Amino acid sequence: MEKTLQELAESVGGEAEGDARVRIKGVAGLKEAGAGEITFLANMKYIGELAATRASAVIAAPGIDVGGRPCLRAKNPYFAFAKVLKLFVLKRKLPGGVMGGAEVSPEAHVGQDAAIYPNVFVEAGAKIGDRSVLYPGVYVGEGSSIGADCIIYPNVVVREGVKIGDRVIIHGGTVIGGDGFGYATDGGKHFKIPQIGGVVIEDDVEIGSNATIDRGALGDTIIRRGTKIDNLVQIAHNVVVGEDSIIVAQAGISGSTELGHHVVLAGQVGLVGHIKIGDGVQVGAQSGVMNDLEAGRIYTGSPAYPHMEFMRMQAALRKLPELRKRVLELEKKLEKNTRTEE
Amino acid sequence: MEKTLQELAESVGGEAEGDARVRIKGVAGLKEAGAGEITFLANMKYIGELAATRASAVIAAPGIDVGGRPCLRAKNPYFAFAKVLKLFVLKRKLPGGVMGGAEVSPEAHVGQDAAIYPNVFVEAGAKIGDRSVLYPGVYVGEGSSIGADCIIYPNVVVREGVKIGDRVIIHGGTVIGGDGFGYATDGGKHFKIPQIGGVVIEDDVEIGSNATIDRGALGDTIIRRGTKIDNLVQIAHNVVVGEDSIIVAQAGISGSTELGHHVVLAGQVGLVGHIKIGDGVQVGAQSGVMNDLEAGRIYTGSPAYPHMEFMRMQAALRKLPELRKRVLELEKKLEKNTRTEE
């Protein structure tokens, strides 16, 4: 496929600048791009590489000096890049239907043009929506449903009683609906609390590889529309994650904690159970959150503090060995003064 | 199924208070419960929700004011709740025997009423105990044994030479007996140490989803009776975890470290290798442990300190920017005093 810069600009809602007839046949990074390719500048860290790029055109924000080369101007150049890239990605043609070697219960329902690969196992009462793809090794438990246009990558486990919306993507090895970690302890022995709730995953959610989202103890664990969850994330029983949130790799959320919408948890963040995180909260990498957090604010540290307070504490901590010396100096001086006075 | 409050109280060893004939047909949370359901108050954080519950009865500790509603009094209300809930959970009726599409070596042994799903692979010399269930995608390596009444969820990997006791539950995607991470480095190259030990998992252990428990290098990695391990936990080669311990999600234990019984590691805790953790030790979330820990104590922080010391350090750290100002003030005053005296 080839498109002119003009066509691309129209497709993605940007403006072509310079030679709008230049023909583009692919997308690549600033360093890797060659003739016939378009590249992009979204992270200002890489602006120094712009001069040397061999790309035929560049996607950039208004006002960025692109040295006169053909340019697709867009207010959100990363978003424009995503849309351009999507134009050039060929949809893989997948085989359709239930393939030989898949085990689908006669009491399950498989939608139109869904693709069920060999070694998939679908239990009774399960529903697979139209055009959804289940790659080899996927397990779908009793009565669980997967919406339309979903992609479930190999070896994903969806236990019984899980409801998954439309256009959901789940990457390889992830387990949805494992039992929550709940025990009543009596006489030093841990007695398992049956975990009889389910999991609800709403439309347009994406979940990375080898993540774990436990089923609720009584009610449901809920991941709301548009939220994106990275690899190896742990979501415990009865957690609620609001809409359009971002949870980066290896973060963990303990039981019954509730996140608002547009929350961002950076990598390896941990949240204790039974707290509430306000809308739009951002938590820095490796932070440990022990209390409710106010909407719209940034928090960092383990334990987590408001970000500016954390920065002041860190700056002071760094100078703490020197502060100790100053206090010792003061003590000596005062001692001397006192002695002088005597 | 329906039971009177009196019957429930007798089943779980508590006492019915108020109308003991009220009929109960299910269990739900304080907010969700309706008529005909029993709820519970185990975490005092939720006592404010008690007044508004629509449940027909409540499980609570003696002395808690339940506003006159029918009550099942129990010293350990969470434990009573667990037992009541268990009464109401219907056992799923599973198909029995080795199902078509399972690959079980003729040299393996499968116990009575065990259920081996399609796409399970059991190697030669392996033993599966009576009434145990192996869900699709489970792999059991050569000579490994799984006891009676176990549940092994989909896509669990049990490598060769692993011994698993009775009533063990392993959730989806977990890998037991992967090679330990052991290399001898010579001339800058890492030379693999063959990992020829095994893994022993004793009775009544439960292991979450996508956890990893490595085989020993020479001897065994051992998880003792009654211990519960959460999702995404890493247990390295030759670790020993004592009885009735609790290891919360994303914690990691490095090689050859030994934990006593009733140890609790909170989420995302890390332990270095070759240390000993005493009986009953509790380690706070995200803590990093570098040394042996004394039995019965609580530790927090990275690096970990006795909990009270950590709290004092954190309190002082929080006031450090202010302390810096006070020291500057002192320096100015002393400077002034000294000058005055001159």
Add this chain to the structure above:
Amino acid sequence: MEKTLQELAESVGGEAEGDARVRIKGVAGLKEAGAGEITFLANMKYIGELAATRASAVIAAPGIDVGGRPCLRAKNPYFAFAKVLKLFVLKRKLPGGVMGGAEVSPEAHVGQDAAIYPNVFVEAGAKIGDRSVLYPGVYVGEGSSIGADCIIYPNVVVREGVKIGDRVIIHGGTVIGGDGFGYATDGGKHFKIPQIGGVVIEDDVEIGSNATIDRGALGDTIIRRGTKIDNLVQIAHNVVVGEDSIIVAQAGISGSTELGHHVVLAGQVGLVGHIKIGDGVQVGAQSGVMNDLEAGRIYTGSPAYPHMEFMRMQAALRKLPELRKRVLELEKKLEKNTRTEE
């Protein structure tokens, strides 16, 4: 198999000391070894156990007092132990060829003496090298290649467009080539960036269980020759890990970060994206790295500091509550002095 101490010494390039004719038939730990076994002392922490060992011989560095027992002297005793152990490990005889129940595309290529177990799925255009083993539940995507003499343990997922070298070992449940975590956000909605790059894993790499290595967004994610990666490690899109590096369990590396060769990341370390880690850098457990790190140095802490600076800060932090008291004392004295003077 039995060998004399002399034969072992010759095989591994060490020197026999004492009775070189003593016959050895196995290897075991200091505590566990009995007659006919050789043990080793590589970690000085265990030197106290040397006197009580019942082993017939011991591997130790020159100069270590082994109480006169037969000894295999080696400069790198751990490496010598690894080589001796390898001599005693019996190679399991694996069945060869594509076994019944495996699904291998007719457009895929399987090398000589490769073993493809049942429930493996290999897509069109994939190549499996000579003598490589794919255990049950492995998925190999379109056009991906696996070199010669590789071991791919059960339920590993290798997505499309992944290139794996020779002698690579990948443990159970690991996912190679999952989509990178990339979204362009516009109007509060997260728009998926197609992840069209691949993954390159060079020769002699080993990857633990349930790890995740994402495919590049545009270019490739690269793991260079000889690097060893532990369980549950997260490697994001477009990361480059240099040769002979060591990445311990549950560490995570964010997108586009580049590591030099011989880098060591201890357990649960986190690296932000778009930074460069110099050759030979070592990062302590649970550290959080936010900036480029200079080659050859050791860093610790979250945020990470040069190790000695971190140690000084921690020492000072530990005495901070006491420092606060000293400052209060100073304030009182100065107040008193000032009042006296007035």
